[in-house]
Amino acid sequence: MAGAVGATVVYPIDLVKTRMQNQRTGSYIGEVAYRNSWDCFKKVIRHEGFLGLYRGLLPQLMGVAPEKAIKLTVNDLVRDKLSDKQGTIPVWAEVLAGGCAGASQVVFTNPLEIVKIRLQVAGEIAGGAKVRALAVVRDLGLFGLYKGARACLLRDVPFSAIYFPTYAHTKALFADEDGYNTSRRFFFF
Numbered sequence: 001m002a003g004a005v006g007a008t009v010v011y012p013i014d015l016v017k018t019r020m021q022n023q024r025t026g027s028y029i030g031e032v033a034y035r036n037s038w039d040c041f042k043k044v045i046r047h048e049g050f051l052g053l054y055r056g057l058l059p060q061l062m063g064v065a066p067e068k069a070i071k072l073t074v075n076d077l078v079r080d081k082l083s084d085k086q087g088t089i090p091v092w093a094e095v096l097a098g099g100c101a102g103a104s105q106v107v108f109t110n111p112l113e114i115v116k117i118r119l120q121v122a123g124e125i126a127g128g129a130k131v132r133a134l135a136v137v138r139d140l141g142l143f144g145l146y147k148g149a150r151a152c153l154l155r156d157v158p159f160s161a162i163y164f165p166t167y168a169h170t171k172a173l174f175a176d177e178d179g180y181n182t183s184r185r186f187f188f189f
Helices: 002-022 037-048 050-054 057-082 091-122 133-144 149-173
Strands: none
Touching: 002 037, 002 050, 002 057, 002 091, 037 050, 057 091, 057 149, 091 133, 091 149
16 A cells, blocks of 8 residues: 555656656757656646646556565565574575565566556657557567566666665664664654
8 A cells, every 4th residue: 555655646756757758859959848857747737637647657556566565575585595593694695585576576567667658658649549558568568568677677686685685684773672663763762
């Protein structure tokens, strides 16, 4: 639920980011569709309405819960396999577990990201046919849904390999004598 709420709240920012990254110069040198992010935001609302800011949200929401569940499950599974009988795990194994979690995420989320991005930029085509998620999937096919997966692996594997061990050690650092983390302990009150 938290992932879905978070994705919905920041989705307009993601749409603007995608549109800004995707824009091309026009027929005149230096001519662009959007001068800056705020200009892009205003033009989306003007030409596509408020709901235009949420174009492609459904694939994102369909993927956010399973993505988090898969990522957390793979990390925990690999950590459990690499822990000794006392439950301790070496740092290299924590890094490996995080990296495996990041790789599993890409396998699941790359197709959803491709569809989401195609839907996000579809609104830029004036008078174009309405683009549907299923049509994008059919047009691209299985292999097309994994375009850019290598780059995502290069981003998400190192990120997760750093994130999960850092999270585990930070959580342990701020835990009380019984191993619990409370806001009181975290904020030093």
